[in-house]
Amino acid sequence: MPRGPDFGLRGFFFIIKIFAKRQLIMIEGYFDDTEERRRVRQNGTGWIEVIVGSMFSGKSEELIRRLTRARIARQKVQVFKPKIDARYSREEIASHSGQTHTSLPVTTAAELLAQVEPDTEVVGIDEGQFFDMEIVEAVNRLAAGGKRVIVAGLDQDYTGKPFEPMPQLLCVAEFITKTHAICVKCGSTANYSQRTVESEARVEVGAADKYEARCRKCFVPHADAPTEG
Ligand code: ADP
Ligand code: ZN
Numbered sequence: 001m002p003r004g005p006d007f008g009l010r011g012f013f014f015i016i017k018i019f020a021k022r023q024l025i026m027i028e029g030y031f032d033d034t035e036e037r038r039r040v041r042q043n044g045t046g047w048i049e050v051i052v053g054s055m056f057s058g059k060s061e062e063l064i065r066r067l068t069r070a071r072i073a074r075q076k077v078q079v080f081k082p083k084i085d086a087r088y089s090r091e092e093i094a095s096h097s098g099q100t101h102t103s104l105p106v107t108t109a110a111e112l113l114a115q116v117e118p119d120t121e122v123v124g125i126d127e128g129q130f131f132d133m134e135i136v137e138a139v140n141r142l143a144a145g146g147k148r149v150i151v152a153g154l155d156q157d158y159t160g161k162p163f164e165p166m167p168q169l170l171c172v173a174e175f176i177t178k179t180h181a182i183c184v185k186c187g188s189t190a191n192y193s194q195r196t197v198e199s200e201a202r203v204e205v206g207a208a209d210k211y212e213a214r215c216r217k218c219f220v221p222h223a224d225a226p227t228e229g
Contacts, residue, residue: 052155053179060095079103082130109134128153181213192219
């Protein structure tokens with residue numbers, strides 16, 4: 001049967017349609033990995049998303065944004081954070097810009113696992129770097145059990161060393177987001193949390209009173225005087 005120009009035209013529109021769909025998937029994927037996540041869900045399991053970056057890079061904001069969207073979609077959400085001192089035992093996670101989300105403080109990964117309810121669909125975890133190494137196995141179990149797990153945390157300590165267990169979590173995650181702050185010294189992209197008070201403890205809880213965001217050029221791997229401005 002002769003196909004002629006009719007087939008040519010149909011073929012042309014078919015290619016345009018495929019191209020448009022691909023563009024849509026790429027645009028959507030760029031912002032939210034939505035298309036990829038949907039594919040993982042179709043497979044019957046859950047998955048792990050990890051958000052890492054320096055202090056002030058917007059990790060908590062991004063975590064809260066994803067949790068809020070899940071709640072709008074009427075999914076059951078539970079959020080946890082490590083109970084590392086009195087300041088952190090309040091029952092909410094908070095961003096430096098003032099956004100909050102209710103959360104449960106837990107001491108260990110085992111305690112977190114024990115508190116996740118069977119019908120929970122999304123598990124959020126903030127300050128992942130303060131959990132013990134068992135958190136890796138815990139999130140793997142939750143994801144294998146069909147839950148979407150979102151972990152936010154510092155990827156480096158104040159000296160620039162990888163902050164366990166975040167490197168291990170990055171390895172097991174299906175989706176990774178790196179957030180960046182603005183260097184307070186020069187305005188470049190900041191990847192480091194500069195400590196501005198004398199202390200050699202790896203965990204020194206604080207915010208703008210003890211740390212500032214710095215780029216690779218302005219960062220020094222020990223305490224440094226705060227930037228004036
Ligand atoms: P993180 O969880 O990574 O520490 P947050 O989500 O708590 O970050 O806070 C991000 C917010 O911090 C930004 O939206 C901005 O309002 C504020 N902020 C303060 N200092 C900086 C900085 N140097 N660079 C970028 N954002 C900053
Ligand atoms: Zn800088």
